Amino acid sequence: MSEDSSISNSDKLLLAAIDLIASKGYKGVTTQEIAAAAGFSEKTLFRHFGSKQNLLEAAFDRFHYxxxxxxxxxxxxxxxxxxxxxxxxxxxxxxxxxxxxxxxxxxxxxxxxxxxxxxxxxxxxxxxxxxxxxxxxxxxxxxxxxxxxxxxxxxxxxxxxxxxxxxxxxxxxxxxxxxxxxxxxxxxxxxx
Amino acid sequence: MSEDSSISNSDKLLLAAIDLIASKGYKGVTTQEIAAAAGFSEKTLFRHFGSKQNLLEAAFDRFHYxxxxxxxxxxxxxxxxxxxxxxxxxxxxxxxxxxxxxxxxxxxxxxxxxxxxxxxxxxxxxxxxxxxxxxxxxxxxxxxxxxxxxxxxxxxxxxxxxxxxxxxxxxxxxxxxxxxxxxxxxxxxxxx
DNA sequence: AATGACTGTCAGTACTTACTGACATTTAAA
DNA sequence: TTTAAATGTCAGTAAGTACTGACAGTCATT
The missing domain is CATH 1.10.357 (Tetracycline Repressor; domain 2)
Structure with a gap:
């Protein structure tokens, strides 16, 4: 029952982060919220990105324009x-x-x-x-x-x-x- | 040695709050910062407004446009x-x-x-x-x-x-x- | 069956921060 | 000088949150 096999788990987290940070602000959203929105536990988020800052920077590097x-x-x-x-x-x-x-x-x-x-x-x-x-x-x-x-x-x-x-x-x-x-x-x- | 007698202490706090919230965001600024920027202790801020939320709402009521x-x-x-x-x-x-x-x-x-x-x-x-x-x-x-x-x-x-x-x-x-x-x-x- | 890569759970740490209470201090008016 | 109102100091509480470690479960590949 994989929900979206075309997109990696890291990217799911990145997209959820962009979504939530864009609406609530970086300080207005918690790592818990982001992980839940992506369908993962908070622990998985930190295993992928190490820190909240890294998450934002990874989002930028991947989705710059x-x-x-x-x-x-x-x-x-x-x-x-x-x-x-x-x-x-x-x-x-x-x-x-x-x-x-x-x-x-x-x-x-x-x-x-x-x-x-x-x-x-x-x-x-x-x-x-x-x-x-x-x-x-x-x-x-x-x-x-x-x-x-x-x-x-x-x-x-x-x-x-x-x-x-x-x-x-x-x-x-x-x-x-x-x-x-x-x-x-x-x-x-x-x-x- | 009053610094600006033409403006009330409450308004000093409100103006400092507007200033800081505008640049750092509501969640990005602390009551301590706001009070210090206005030249008061944090305690005075809470005596005047009761809560951080009230401070923001008071700022809006006073400086709407x-x-x-x-x-x-x-x-x-x-x-x-x-x-x-x-x-x-x-x-x-x-x-x-x-x-x-x-x-x-x-x-x-x-x-x-x-x-x-x-x-x-x-x-x-x-x-x-x-x-x-x-x-x-x-x-x-x-x-x-x-x-x-x-x-x-x-x-x-x-x-x-x-x-x-x-x-x-x-x-x-x-x-x-x-x-x-x-x-x-x-x-x-x-x-x- | 065994391995390895990935994820979840849970308990916990360290830090920040909004907010309070008690008491002392200043300031200005009576 | 006395009084009252406003402010400062300081210690502390309660809650939120980024982040960690230990351990267990899942699942595909070999």
Missing amino acids: AEEMTRLFDEKLIWDLQADLLLISRTYHEIMNRNRKMIMISVKEADNLPGFSERTLKHPRQFISILTNYFTVMAGKGKLTDVNPEIQAYSFISMNYGVFANNLDIGTISIETFIKESVQTFTRGLTP | AEEMTRLFDEKLIWDLQADLLLISRTYHEIMNRNRKMIMISVKEADNLPGFSERTLKHPRQFISILTNYFTVMAGKGKLTDVNPEIQAYSFISMNYGVFANNLDIGTISIETFIKESVQTFTRGLTP
């Missing part, structure tokens, strides 16, 4: 403002949602576990710098109004981050409709 | 898109920054202290609904393109929230320059 931001772009951008902003926005939400729990941990434990949130994001500067470069090139092509590329990139990413951070309670508005409408506004605002 | 969102508008809006968005954006950042620590507490303790974050914000729906109404009226006046007012309001507020949430580490970009540039983009994107 910072790198996957970069490559999706250079290949797929077609230098059409609306199409590219749509791609960027959709990619951003896809990555952020896939890693929502780890991001929540970073936000909550920023001051408790120094170095942790630095490694994981700072809301992906990569995204901002890539988008800044993109805007700069577009301006060179004459396809952008005379604006500050960095601030525009910062505004666009911040908007998407704000939506991501609140998306528990949107309800009436779907992410996709938001993306289409906001991209349209930015496109209209930035096209010469 | 939800209501001050509403009234600033109806008086000051002049039905010029750019000027009004500037006012709204500046007002938003002023209120949010003034209450930054309480907001941090709401974000961090959302799952630990149920009912707390509900009372305090959900990032001010008031702001969104006011802005939605504003856009609707502007559309009626023929001063807005044919867009969904609610989504536009949501986008604009989310963008400002995203900037607010990250503003620890902006560095090169000042809030004011961001406000001006982002308002200009929205104005251009939404003006017929």
